[in-house]
Amino acid sequence: MDVIYFLKALLKKKWLIIISSILAVVAAFFFTMNKPKLYVSSAQMATGLTYTDQIRLRDDHVNMFEVDQKFESLITTITSPIVISLLSYDLLLHDMGGNRNNAFRILKEAQLNNPAYKNADKQKLLMLCQQKHDSMQMLSAYRPDERELQEVLKIYGYDYESLKGQLIAARMNRTDYIDLTFRSEHPELSAYIVNKLYAEFIRYYRSQRSEQTVENVETFAALVEQKKKELDTKVEALRSYKASEKLLNVDAASGSELQQIKGFEKTLFDERSNMNTLQASLDNINNQLSMAAGGKTVYNTSANGDIISLKRQITDLNEDYVKTGSTDEALEAKIKGLRSQLQSKVEQMTVTSGKNVTNADELQQKKGSLQAQIKATNMNIANLESRIASLRGTLGSYASKEATVGSLQQEVTMAQEDYNKLKEKLNAAIDNRSAPQDGFKQSLIGQPAIKPESSKRLVVMGLSGISVFFLTTLAILFLEFIDTSLKSPSIFERSVALKLISSINQTDLRRYSILNILQKKDSGNSADKKQRQNTFRELLRKLRYEVEHSGKQIFLFTSTEAQQGKTTLTQALAYSLSLSNKKVLIIDTNFCNNDLTVQLDAKPTLETFSIPREQFSIDKIRDIVTLYPSEGVEVIGCKGGDYTPSEILPENHLLNYLPELSAYYDFILLEGAPLNDYTDSKELVNYVQGVIAVFSSHAVLKQTDKESIAFLQDLGDKCIGAVLNKVKEDYLEL
Template sequence: MELRNFFKLLLKHKYGLIAVPVVAIIITYFLVRNQPDVYSSQAQLATGIVDNTQQVLSNPITQESRIAQEFSNLMEMMRSKKMLDQVSYQLMIHDLTSERPYRKPSKLLLDLSDEARRHALEVYTNLYQKKQSLSLFDRDQNGLHQLLESMQYDDKSLLKTLLIYRAEASDFINVQFDAENPELSAFVVNTLCKEFISYYTSMVRENQRKAVDFLADLLREKQDSLNSKTKQLRQYKIANRVLNLSEQATSLYGQISDYEAQRQQALENVVSTEAAIRKIDSRFDPSDRQYMESTQVRVNNQIVQLNEELKQATDAYVESGFDESYKNRIDSLKRIQASKVLQSSDKYVFNPLTVKQDLVQQKTKLQNDNVIAKSSLRPINDELARLNQRFDALVPHEAVVGSFEKAIDVAQEEYLSILAKYNQVSMEASYSTRIRQVITAMPGLAQPSKKMLLVMIGGVVTFAFYVLILFGFFFFDNTIKTPKELANRTKVPVLGYLNMLSNSIIDFKKIWDTSEGSEKTKLFKNLLRSIRFEIDREMDGSKVLLINSLLPNEGKTLLAISLAYSRAVVNQKVLLIDGNFEDSDITSTVNPQIYIEDYLKGKVTADELKNAGLLNVWGNRGGDISLFEVKPEAEVNGRFEELKKHFDIIIIESSALNTLNRSKEWVEVADKVLGVFESGQNITEETKPNINYLKSIRPKFIGWVLNKVPDEDASSGRNK
């Protein structure tokens, strides 16, 4: 489909495209001329959602998605039926009690009796106070709802002109209502804002009260749990005489570390002194040792006795926890022991050959130190065992006390968290609601009239709708209107086309013999000449031309007569045969003297044809008969061979191809076949087999002639 064809279709309907919008504009004007003026009132609410000046107790919402969700919830709550019902009730209460109602009473309201009006007022007032909606299941309340609808005070009617939106990215919500009464528009806006703030405030405070009560109960439970766990820990410490496990364990661990160090030092002294003594012994000669020991027996015995006393004093010093009184005795014994060692040294009698006095003194001192070190090991080990036993006894208490303390920490953390939440909710509950009305709606001025706009919209919409309908017809129109479309759809050449003539009777003599006539007639004559030329080229010496079509009444008769007359004009001897036994239009129009059946049966001889004129027309007697039922095919072909000798061209009009063999029998006789296709027809599933048949007999089938082409398509084709 070409866009040019669509513009041609629009041009064809140009008067309709002008007339229909004009009619729509006129109708719209009469419909809106009595439309009342519209008054608009607007109020503004501050929500405190993104206003930092109101964020005293709670943190402001920073995420844009959450901000948008908060505003959306508030606006939907204002549009809810619960809020609008409160406004509806107040409007009805006002109109039922005031001498100046906002709207003219409806027919249903005027029909109410005084008792019914009092009842309606009572029900509306009761429902308003209880914030309840009308039940449509109740017959009485359903009637009151119909009364609201009749006054256009119901929620659906109010929503038609109610506009609630957020002012860009601000903290404010604008509420706007349009009505035919300025006081009505202001009343609806202010009432809705007041009812919404009241409802929202009560709902928030109720939720806060429930939250405070819940947190208070939970806080008491957590406090009781914390006190219970603390009391259990205290009782356990008292029962097991545990004061402070951490300090006790630290003290014991320090004492154990000290004794461990002393034991390690004593062990090192024992090992070191024994090694030194062995080293000195290895340097003495046996004979020298015998000489020295024999002179020192008494002094040594005293030293041994002192060593024993020193060991006992050391044990007592360790067991007493290093008491200073024992330390003085140990120092005294060490001084006496030192003097005895010196005395023993004075009595040494050395071999004049060896000088080992210093070694003997060192050995004696080392022996004393070794004895002291060995004596201190036992009390140190005993004390370590006692301290470890006390330390091990603390371990079970530490596990129990640790579990108690951990449970107390968890309970304390829960308690403090709930306490903080309780304090916050308590403060918020005592703080006034954030939503407030900052701008009160006032009776507004009349809005600019939209009557002219509605009239223009009515014309534009009607025009667009008309164009859309035409485009729909154009888009879904698969009919063939031009030779190009016919050639593309059938894949068969188109030899030409004929424009549609409005004349009921066509005078071919006048068309060909004079140059006068309308533009359509002249165009028809020129197109016919073009078709004649194309047929001559396709015939190429053949003489029998069959004209048929896919369906009846597509213009075969007109084309056949036109071609016959155009041939006679150029002095060709033409024979036009009406082979359409179904619908013998040529026969009924011309009233011929000779019938094709008579010729095929031999009633007309060839000698009678010698004196025939330029244009000869043969009819048929009609009836339920076909060509080969008149005579067999071979005889028919023979008779037509005889005709070819007497005529330059034989033109046959047959019935349409939907008559099956009646048309196809003529195809067998003809040399060439020409199809006629009516403009504006579509190729259907019924005609596709016949098209395929014509394509199968090419080159006998020479092509199409498109007939009855509308004037605009004919002019377009001629220009191309």
């Protein structure tokens, strides 16, 4: 529904849209009529950026963003103020300092009389221009002579803004070329500018790069010298420390100490094993001596003792071998040797009577021998433990020195790396200075254009018409969208929950009275005004039809707020009813605004009329009414004031006799005060048979309006409906 409404709204304003578009096309035609003819020249320059990186570009990891960034930087330099300024100097020297016949631009009379040009010292300006061109410097606005030169450049149209506005510098899509394009009124000027722009850019670029290269070489040379001194200092510090600590090779010394400790620990292990064997043999001899002292016979069990000792050693060594993961080859070899000894002892052992018996002297002799061996073994163990402790202390000293040497060596390594990097950069800068500076080359020389550039007048006119067409359309839609007033019947029905019984169009009531409009006294009006007045009459007849067929006679016209058109509508309806031979009584009950009484020049008798019911007669009513200019319509006015009907009307007032008056009058029309601000209409509802609400199409619903509408809905059948007043004819069908 909203889409249809907007489409109809656009159709109603179609002539505005069409006329606006036509005016835009006409304006574009006149604006482009005197547009000067422009000649375009183009030059191309090869940058060499992609050729230089041709091998690298075959790599899948090429950074295209870096390539685009280089082109952007190059284009920015070409169109920079300094390069354009160099071009400006050259153009001015060409036109002012050269042959006047070869000048691209010849000043007109008004330009020659310009004080900035007329009062300037031409020779001095040309010398300054040549100086700035040779030294590649920009003009300063703080120096009077340079400011004068800037003004002269503007007069010729050779200033930065003028040249930059007609210049286009851009990379040709995904190529190695940059296109330089310029538009001017002179074909040779356009060609000269694009060619000279390339030359001035190359001159400036190579000058800047040469200066930068010299600065880089000097900077890197100083840094290399500084890093060389730092490296020599750190190398000397490392050498001095090694000499003071007598450390030629810390790693070799510490490795030798570790090997000695391992050898001594292996020997210590063997000595302790041998000590265990000797101690077991000594314990066996002591047991035999005890038996001999007790008078017992002692057999030679030395072989048995040796076998037991060997088995014990084999068991202990097997446990150690398993704990080391069965990977210690030395333990494995020792176990095999002990097992061979055990097998030999078992084979030598024979049980022969007489030979196995020994005496106490032999036992004492063996005991002494074992004690001597045990003492020697203890001395060996103590000596080995002392040597191992000494070597471990020496190894700890080596670790501390090694940490110091490592720290100094790391500083030397870092200094060496920094020195090597800076030396590489210095060599690169030196090579770069001797190598070609760039790969720039002008691949296409700019040529003067034979024909001027197309003015594209038709395109401009078409775009202007289309643009204005869409802008006007959007403006109309936007205004319709933000307009929340009840401007059309369709919007009223969606916004107000009341039956719309009629819509009344807006007509000119300032120049013509209601009677003149309804009596068709409009022969002097234009055709448009006649149409509006005819529409007003037809719409009013529809309202009259609804009133006549409502089955009611007494009506109250009210509204939610003031200035909705109740007074005019009441008069128009009364006159329209009289045209159909109906007798109508109008009662002004709008005490807050008695416009109806004033406009109809009625007698203000409503507040003072009071008569007992038994004395009521139609003749007494005839005494207080005022006759309307049209036959069949009578009016009763009120004085008006800040009061309500219940506060001002006396006992036995006129409104109590409305049912009796309905027998004499066909219709009785009352006008009430607005519901939002006053309670008059709410009090008058009890005296009437039907209520008609009047809404202006210009009104915007507020919260108070919604509350008043809810009151009208609560009236039920007594509320006949609503009238949408002051509707523009364009919106009647929307």
